Amino acid sequence: MPTNPVIQLSEIHKVYHTGDVDVHAVRGVSLDIFPGEFVAIMGSSGSGKSTLMNLIGALDRPTGGAYRLDGIDVATLDRDRLAEIRNEKIGFVFQGFNLLSRTNAVENVEMPMLYNRRRVVRHEQKRRALSCLDLVGLGPRADHKPNQLSGGQQQRVAIARALVNQPSLLLADEPTGNLDSQTSIEIMGVFQKLNGQGITIVMVTHELDIARYTKRTVILRDGKVLTDAPVGNRLDAEHELAQLKQAQQAVKLA
Amino acid sequence: MRILASLRIAARALRRNKMRSVLTMLGIIIGVGSVISAVSITTGATRQVEDKVASMGLNVIQVYSGNFTSGGMRGGWGSAPTLTVEDTKAIQNEVDGISAISPEVRDREQIMANGLNWNTQTLGESPDFAQIRNWDFAEGSMFSDQDVRTLAKVAVVGKTVTDQLFPNIDPLGQIVRIRDIPFKIVGLLSPKGFNLWGQDQDDVIIIPYTSHMRRVTSRTFVNSILVQAASEGLIPKVQDGITGVLLARHRSLDQDFTVRNQVEIMQTATATARIMSVLLGAIASVSLVVGGIGIMNIMLVSVTERTREIGIRMAVGARARDILVQFLIEAVTLSAVGGIIGVVLGVIATRIVAAATHWPTVTPLIWVGAACVSSALIGIISGFYPAWKASRLDPIEALRYE
Numbered sequence: 001m002p003t004n005p006v007i008q009l010s011e012i013h014k015v016y017h018t019g020d021v022d023v024h025a026v027r028g029v030s031l032d033i034f035p036g037e038f039v040a041i042m043g044s045s046g047s048g049k050s051t052l053m054n055l056i057g058a059l060d061r062p063t064g065g066a067y068r069l070d071g072i073d074v075a076t077l078d079r080d081r082l083a084e085i086r087n088e089k090i091g092f093v094f095q096g097f098n099l100l101s102r103t104n105a106v107e108n109v110e111m112p113m114l115y116n117r118r119r120v121v122r123h124e125q126k127r128r129a130l131s132c133l134d135l136v137g138l139g140p141r142a143d144h145k146p147n148q149l150s151g152g153q154q155q156r157v158a159i160a161r162a163l164v165n166q167p168s169l170l171l172a173d174e175p176t177g178n179l180d181s182q183t184s185i186e187i188m189g190v191f192q193k194l195n196g197q198g199i200t201i202v203m204v205t206h207e208l209d210i211a212r213y214t215k216r217t218v219i220l221r222d223g224k225v226l227t228d229a230p231v232g233n234r235l236d237a238e239h240e241l242a243q244l245k246q247a248q249q250a251v252k253l254a
Numbered sequence: 255m256r257i258l259a260s261l262r263i264a265a266r267a268l269r270r271n272k273m274r275s276v277l278t279m280l281g282i283i284i285g286v287g288s289v290i291s292a293v294s295i296t297t298g299a300t301r302q303v304e305d306k307v308a309s310m311g312l313n314v315i316q317v318y319s320g321n322f323t324s325g326g327m328r329g330g331w332g333s334a335p336t337l338t339v340e341d342t343k344a345i346q347n348e349v350d351g352i353s354a355i356s357p358e359v360r361d362r363e364q365i366m367a368n369g370l371n372w373n374t375q376t377l378g379e380s381p382d383f384a385q386i387r388n389w390d391f392a393e394g395s396m397f398s399d400q401d402v403r404t405l406a407k408v409a410v411v412g413k414t415v416t417d418q419l420f421p422n423i424d425p426l427g428q429i430v431r432i433r434d435i436p437f438k439i440v441g442l443l444s445p446k447g448f449n450l451w452g453q454d455q456d457d458v459i460i461i462p463y464t465s466h467m468r469r470v471t472s473r474t475f476v477n478s479i480l481v482q483a484a485s486e487g488l489i490p491k492v493q494d495g496i497t498g499v500l501l502a503r504h505r506s507l508d509q510d511f512t513v514r515n516q517v518e519i520m521q522t523a524t525a526t527a528r529i530m531s532v533l534l535g536a537i538a539s540v541s542l543v544v545g546g547i548g549i550m551n552i553m554l555v556s557v558t559e560r561t562r563e564i565g566i567r568m569a570v571g572a573r574a575r576d577i578l579v580q581f582l583i584e585a586v587t588l589s590a591v592g593g594i595i596g597v598v599l600g601v602i603a604t605r606i607v608a609a610a611t612h613w614p615t616v617t618p619l620i621w622v623g624a625a626c627v628s629s630a631l632i633g634i635i636s637g638f639y640p641a642w643k644a645s646r647l648d649p650i651e652a653l654r655y656e
Contacts, residue, residue, distance in 0.1 A: 054650055080573045086570065092569050111570060114259050114576075115576055
C-alpha cells in the first residue's frame with residue numbers, strides 16, 4: 001500500500017503485575033490499520049480486547065513490542081506526552097457516553113479544545129463544536145443537557161466531542177452497548193457516514209451483527225489475533241434502518 | 255489550559271453544590287471575619303494610646319534629676335537637686351540634633367483671679383515648651399525669650415484654669431496672682447484632655463522658668479529638662495549626647511539623673527494592647543486553619559465524586575497539571591470568596607461593636623489585604639493534596655469508576 005498505516009502494532013505485549021500472579025493480557029499482537037479503514041475488534045471477555053483498546057488509545061503503555069501511531073512511537077512516551085497524543089490524534093467514544101452532566105452539548109463538545117496545545121479562540125471553539133454537532137445530526141439540540149437527551153443522542157454528542165480536534169483515529173469502545181437495536185443501527189449509520197468521509201474508525205464490540213457494519217474484523221482470543229479478515233456482505237445502516245421501519249409499519253397495519 | 259476556562263469550570267462545580275460550598279466557606283468567613291474585627295478593635299485601642307502619648311509632644315526626651323539619699327532614706331527619682339539651668343544651656347550648646355529645649359520647674363500653687371481661687375500645677379518653662387509639647391494656642395501666644403531674660407510676670411494658662419477662674423469673662427490680658435505676685439495672661443492654651451495616666455493636662459499655668467525660680471519659688475535647681483530631638487531617628491543619638499554632657503558636668507560616678515524618651519513610654523503604654531492583638535490574632539488564625547481543613551475535606555470528597563469526570567478529561571487530553579490546576583483553582587475560589595465575604599462581615603461586625611461600645615476602631619488596609627492573600631494561600635495549601643491526588647489518577651481506572 002502506498003500510504004503509511006495510522007496504527008502500526010508489532011509484537012505488542014502487555015503484562016499486569018497483580019500481587020504474585022502476572023497476567024499476560026496481550027501476547028504478541030501485530031496489526032496495521034490504514035487511513036480510511038473501519039475495523040471491528042472482537043473477542044469474548046478476557047480475550048484482551050479491552051487492554052488492546054487502551055494501548056491503541058494511548059491510555060496505557062505496552063510492556064513489550066512497538067506501537068507507532070501516525071508514525072509516532074507511543075510506547076516510550078511519558079504521561080504528559082501521551083495526554084497530548086490523545087488530545088491531538090485520538091477521539092474516544094465510550095459505551096457509557098461519558099458526557100459531563102449538567103453541561104450542555106456544545107460545552108461537552110468544546111471540552112477537548114480546552115486542553116489543546118495550540119489555543120483555539122473562544123468563538124472558534126464554539127464554531128467547531130457546532131459544526132461537529134451538525135455532522136452527527138444534533139445541531140438543533142446544541143444547548144440541551146445530557147439528561148434532556150436520549151441515549152442515542154448522548155452518544156452522538158460523544159461522537160461529536162471525539163471529532164472536534166480532527167483526530168487521525170476515532171476509537172469506539174462498545175459504542176452500542178447501552179443502546180437498543182434501532183438506535184444502535186442509527187449510531188452505526190453515523191460511523192459509516194464519517195468513515196465515508198475518510199475518517200479511520202476502530203471499534204471494539206462483542207456483537208457480531210454490529211461488526212457487520214464495519215469493513216474489517218479482527219478476532220482476538222487469549223491475547224492473540226485469531227482471525228483478521230475483511231467483512232463479506234457488509235450491512236448498510238441506512239438500508240437496514242429503512243427495512244426496520246417498514247417492518248414496524250407492517251406490524252402496526254396488521 | 256487557560257485560567258479563565260478553569261475559573262468557569264470551578265464556578266460551575268461550586269454552584270452545583272451551593273449549600274456545601276457555602277458551608278465550606280463558612281470556616282474561612284468566620285476566620286477572616288474574626289481576624290478583621292480583632293485587628294480593628296486592638297488597632298483602635300493602640301492608636302488611642304499612641305495619640306495620648308503623642309499629645310505629650312513629638313520626639314521628646316525627658317531628663318529627670320536623680321535620687322536623693324539621706325541617712326539611708328532614698329528619696330526616689332527627682333528628689334535630688336542635681337539639674338540646673340546651666341546643664342540645660344550646656345546640653346543645648348554641645349549636643350547636636352536638638353530642635354527645642356526647656357528647663358522645667360514644677361510646683362503646685364494656690365492662684366487667685368477675678369475674686370476666685372484655684373489650686374493648680376505651676377510650671378516654669380522656656381518659650382520652646384509649646385513646640386516641644388506640640389501645644390496650640392486658642393488665643394494669644396507663648397511668652398518670649400525676652401520675657402525669660404527679664405523675669406517678666408506673664409503667664410499662659412490651660413483650659414481648666416480659665417474655666418475655674420474666668421467663668422464669664424475673656425481671660426486674655428487679665429491678671430492672675432501666684433503667691434500674691436500679679437501675672438498677666440498672654441496666651442490661652444487649646445485643650446488637650448486627659449493624659450495616659452488620667453491627669454488633666456489642661457489644669458496648668460505656665461510662666462517663664464526664670465520668673466518661677468526667682469520670684470515664686472526661689473530655687474536654684476530645675477526638676478527636669480525637656481528636649482525635643484529634630485527627628486525620631488536622632489532620639490538615641492541625642493539621648494547619648496545628653497548623658498555624656500551631664501556625666502562630664504556632674505563628675506559623679508553614680509549617674510544622678512535619668513534620661514527617658516517617648517518611644518520607651520509609647521512601648522510601655524501600648525504593651526497591653528499588643529499582647530491582646532497577638533492573642534486575638536492567634537485565636538483567629540486557629541479558626542483559619544480549621545477553615546482550611548474544611549476546604550481540604552470537601553475537596554477530597556469532590557475529587558472522589560468526580561473521579562469519572564477526571565477520567566474523561568484525561569482521556570481527551572488533559573495533562574496531570576491541567577487537572578491539578580483545575581482543582582487548585584476550585585479550592586482557591588472557595589477560600590478567596592470566603593475571605594472576601596469574611597472581610598466584609600468583619601468590617602460590619604467592627605462597626606456594630608464600635609457603635610455599641612463607643613470604642614475607637616481602625617481597620618488597617620494592610621490587614622484587609624493580608625486577610626485576602628492569606629485566605630487564598632490557605633486555599634492553595636489545603637487544596638494542593640486533593641488536587642495532586644486527582645492529577646495522579648490513572649485514566650483507565652478513573653473511567654471505569656462507578
